[in-house]
Amino acid sequence: MKFFGSTNSTAQDSAAAQGAKLTRRSSSLAQLINTLESEETLCILDLGSTSPANIRYCTERGHKIYSDDLLISSTDPSLVIKDEAGKPALDSKRFLDENLVYPGAQFDIVLCWNLADYLDESLVKPVIGRLWSLLKPGGMLLAFFHTQEAGPDAPCYRYHIVGGDTLEMQHIARGDGKKGGPAGKFRLQRVFNNRNIENLFRDFASIKFFLARDNVREVLVVR
């Protein structure tokens, strides 16, 4: 995977800075919607920032939804420890002890959104591993990954399900979640290529890629 070293601004970035809400079509959501519209009661985990729209969408259909803003949780200053070389690092063990713990719950759908692109490197694999164990066999995980063209200043969005194949995107920054931690922008931590993504989800049964126009690859993974 590649790490960014330079900065450049994009049209999306300026739109985000102005607080504009953007909508986008999502082919992976269109596939997922058949399941979401099912009459069976589903258990759904939304790992993005609290989205009233997503909670409403799911509960109106009789599903149970768990909301857990994992990116904000990862900015908790008390998670910072020093590694063997004395450099600051996140305590991934403690993070997993305190997050993604749902006794007795197994999920039909996990909405991961763009979490992996913005999450600290040390947390990505452990989090995906935990998500595997939280999903039911046959359960689905939706994730978005930026392509190299997106640039390091690609704004971090939260995603609201509008319906059908449409998502509304809203720019988020550190501190928006009111849970403390330093204020500022979430920066894209790295770019996963297709092989990186396949490796990340190698324990899953299948993976399907959807290339979108806005320098984002959508991925639908089945456990």
Added chain:
Amino acid sequence: METPKTAEFAHIGKSVIIKGELSGSEDLYVDGQVEGSIELAGNRLIIGPHGQVRANVNAKGVIVQGKLDGNIRASERAELTKSAIAVGDIITQRVAIEEGAYFKGKVDIQKDMAKTDVAKTAPAASSSAAASSASAAGGSTVAAKTNPTDGK
């Protein structure tokens, strides 16, 4: 939802800290700190913007404007306003979450919850010493099995 007129609510002010079980038969507005449990079956609870509650909450309607760390069981409706920070599960018939609210937990909508809760709470309410003594006196009450402390 229209915000209820809080003048009609029993008030726990900003400077009050309560640790223990809080139960009652009238609407309650908490703008102070409560740690323990809040039982207001059949009545409404508002956690004001300065309210900090670490408790499981059972009421007919719950509105969170401040901080809540605990589960909500609302037989009719639960609402998180834009200033809310709520960590815990919500079980209710209807839920409203404003843009800007922080929520970590589960939302479980149970359509026939009111009927279930009436059946469950009827015997419990009649056996509650605090509630029955207040009812006998012809009034409603919010009782705290605790030591309220002045936070100043």
